[in-house]
Amino acid sequence: MCWFALAVCGVGWVSVAAADDVVALRQQYNQVSASIDTLVRLYGGDKLRELAKRKEDSRLLPANSKLVLIFWADDEAKLFLNGHPIGETRLTPIRVEIPVVYLRESNVLRAHCWDTDRVESGFMAGLYLQDGRGRLRKVLATGDDRWWVAGQRAEPRFYNHSLPDIPGAEVIWGTALFGEVELEAQFDAAQLARASRRRPLRGAASNVAHQPMETHLVVSRLAHLQKQRDELAQKLHARRSSTQDVLYQGFVRGRLAFSLGKASKLAEVESIDAAKKLLAWTEALPAEQRELIFPKKQALKGTSHIVPQHSVTSTARGEADRRRDYAPPAAHSAAKGEGRATGTGGQKSSAQGVHSIRSAPWELWGITTGLLFYLGVVSRQWWKLFSARGWRS
Secondary structure: OHHHHHHHHHHHHHHHHHHHHHHHHHHHHHHHHHHHHHHHHHHOHHHHHHHHHOOOOHHHOOOOOEEEEEEEEEOEEEEEEOOEEEEEEEOOOEEEEEOHHHOOOEEEEEEEEEOOOOOOOEEEEEEEEEOOOOOEEEEEEEOEOOEEEOOEEOOEOOOOOOOOOOOOOOOEOOOEEOOEEEEEEEEEHHHHHHHHOOOOOOOOOOOOEEEEOHHHHHHHHHHHHHHHHHHHHHHHHHOOOOOOOOOOOOOOEOOEOOEOOOOOEOOHHHHHHHHHHHHHHHHOOOHHHHOOOOOOOOOOOOHHHOOOOEEOOOOOOOOOOOOOOOOOOOOOOOOOOOOOOOHHHHHHHHHHHHHHHHHHHHHHHHHHHHHHHHHHHHHHHHHHHHHOHHHOO
16 A cells, blocks of 8 residues: 555656646747747838848859948947848947848948937948958948938038048038938949949958847847747647647637737737748858857947937038047947047047036035035034133133
8 A cells, every 4th residue: 555655656746747847848938939929029020021032142242252331320320221220339330241131132221320428420331342351342431422311412521539440431410410310322233243343442440349230130039949949849749738738829729828918919820930931041041141149239328318409510521530549438338338439539538528527617616605504504603602601701
């Protein structure tokens, strides 16, 4: 009887352990499914499915060439190619290699820029073909006639502080100081072919942070999550029980209902479809385009910190070769990213210091008034004590 009881207990422990294992797998499955759904909602399921239908056309990019974008903004900017996010920057020059799968016969490069620090505002960018020896040939750059803002051609702006070295590029902005602008330029396959026949530019951009294209990271993440989901689905299927519903099918049925709270129900049927198509698409890409890295992202202040626009008093152009001493901020976080370049770029920090000094007298007057009031009260108390009758002879 004792042995029978021990055997029953042993079977019970095994059943509990198996049930716990199934619950853990189900939780992982739901978490992966929710992550896929969130990414698809955030970046647009239609765009991702349209991307998965595209086939790589190597004819759009000249042989033995890479398409490289180098950009910088004062203060912040986000860039897009044909609606796909490329990357973002805050006072730091960024270099992004754009895979050929995102190119079309006709392409639109868009920059959403804004100022947050009320000192100067500007944007620089250069799109280049890079050959096997690392030499750059310009496709387009800010300062060319192909950049537009609010239906008008963007004009170069004289910038009073040091700049990063982006070959062939000049600082541009809108018709007003500070504020928020949308800059746009177009290029096609013919321009890429012509650029490949030009002479390479002298020098190369220095102190540039290398980053992968943001959309490429999203595709990589979705492909990874979809593989993980397929593996979890197989494990759950192997442990399937007639008394448990462990796979969520995208709608409320049976015992397992999953939602994203107030956002809406988990639209797994639609999001998983997009993720599956992207997974198949990435597996068909060349190996070098599937090697994606995951760097630390910069922390932007965001559009809530945009400085209101001011009218431009003068856009006179001056001596522009001030780029040798440029150094990006040491910190990339919002808390530590307030600093400007050292060396020549330190003039901008000085400008901020002058602004602080101008606002200092109000604080000094307040402190001085408080001290005088305190001294008056103390002096009166001492005078009362000294004037008391006990001090008189």
